[in-house]
Amino acid sequence: MGNLRNDGSGTYTCVQLARRPAGLPVAADWSLETTDIPGLGLGQFLVRITMISLDPAMRGWLDDRPSYLPPVAIGEVMRAGAVGEVISSNHPRFKIGDFVQGTFGVQEYAVSDGTGVTRIDPKLGTQSMYLGALGMTGMTAYFGFFDYGRPRAGDTVVVSAAAGAVGSIVGQLAKINGCHTVGLAGGPDKCAFVVNELGFDAAIDYKNANLRESFQQHCPAGIDVYFDNVGGAILNTALSQLAMHARIIICGAISQYNAESVTPGPSNYLALLVRRATMQGFLVFDHAGEYSVARKRLAQWAKAGKIIAPETIVPGKITDFHEVFMRLFAGDNTGKLILDISGH
């Protein structure tokens, strides 16, 4: 990993955005750059990155349009959550040897002033868990489900991308909360995983099932909470199966992120009126002040075996970023997808 000399100088590799993808990103959308490790200013520290988080939301950051964060600029290091080890520091609170989590980007080293950085507490969980169940993934599941889903015991909760990073946590939170929990996943293997490993009450194989009939079978009293990670036809069909006063939480729309033209909106949205229902979007960043409380609760549930934190950790080099990132859109990972560069 990189080429760090004893005096702290050296070079490392980062992945920059070379051009904006049209549709599904291709390798040529990125450029690999070798950069000098900068010297540290006052209050800064240097992180040797060990694991990089790969999330569907990253695709949205590549498009040049107004969103909740500015788009990644051409020539800028690709934005990504990551964990790593502090290897030098001019910062009063982050010491050499600390492991930390932050938005360090797709690169081997990062300089930070500590903004938005969390020190990893090994008593709570592992490094990878700080990207998954105890990181932004877990925070997204926790605040999305509890604050916007407003679940009551006995509610029927439907989760799309149920075998994915966020969906797998949401389903387990719903079970902890006494809800009837139905997950959507692609293919029989993922559906088996959702039921047998994650403890959902039922799974719907959206690639092979009749969605409407499956909802009617598994949600006979209608859907009280629909946690949506995918958009598209699944969202639209879920709208047609709402219970009264249902809550739809818009967390993401992976089915649409790579679309090259305008994708159809949910034509069944008038069900919101008929069912007096709510469709609400949220962003986890708005809950930053409550992360530490949520992280402790999630860690307790994980320790108690009430939550498993599924992970797909791919060992590799920083140069493998594109290939691993693409697995998100091929739908062939379960749980949190992580590129582990600690061995290189």
Next chain:
Amino acid sequence: MGNLRNDGSGTYTCVQLARRPAGLPVAADWSLETTDIPGLGLGQFLVRITMISLDPAMRGWLDDRPSYLPPVAIGEVMRAGAVGEVISSNHPRFKIGDFVQGTFGVQEYAVSDGTGVTRIDPKLGTQSMYLGALGMTGMTAYFGFFDYGRPRAGDTVVVSAAAGAVGSIVGQLAKINGCHTVGLAGGPDKCAFVVNELGFDAAIDYKNANLRESFQQHCPAGIDVYFDNVGGAILNTALSQLAMHARIIICGAISQYNAESVTPGPSNYLALLVRRATMQGFLVFDHAGEYSVARKRLAQWAKAGKIIAPETIVPGKITDFHEVFMRLFAGDNTGKLILDISGH
């Protein structure tokens, strides 16, 4: 009106649904039937109907699909709100000479047991106001705007169909609440009415303006509350112009009621995520227990001149129902549309 003999017997005319409309209703979708005025059972009273309410929602009741009310059956009297005079009574609370408002249907006489019937208090308002600003129209505006819009003084409030029955009231409630109020209406005359008579801060002529640019001009800080009566392109463009934590209230979708195929959903719905916004449907019926409080407040504002209750009252016969109903979809009425059959 009808043919009532001194002994209380006689015949009257009602409008029944003859077949389900495909798209815009045509005259042949209705049948006029002459019926005997029935005798009154215990606890019943007979109403001679004077005014019939014409509402976009009535179109939805004609389609054979699950909704918040069962569809009007073929051969059934068309459902409609109406006001009239009690002319005979076996009911302890409704006396001869009382004027009442209820879902009496499109007919000259109705028998009622008092369920859902409100006695008109002439100190609060006129008969037509009990169909408009003090009736379901006013209730819809009041609960939709206050309970679901959750307006704060200074909010930018956008109302579609702003010259219509509900929209005209919503805009005036927004002004009372200290909001910056922008209405959408079709054509320069309606837009002038919205600003000059109803007191909106601005109007957008959706038939002639560039919607996106008009929103940007009149809502420079984005839309905090969008009260939607129309759906379609206006809803979709409003989604692209939301302020943070915006609230979209789905009250209706008149642009879609006569569509003969599936209409596109709002493709910009992911703005809900970016703007942490809420899109919520509601039905006024859920607030029945609070109607009398809302009616008193609306009547006070009307007396104080803070609300005008625009009405288009068309004198005619029950046989004119279809022609007057169609004015709703031609968009050539302002305010509450009423068929006044009291002269016949």
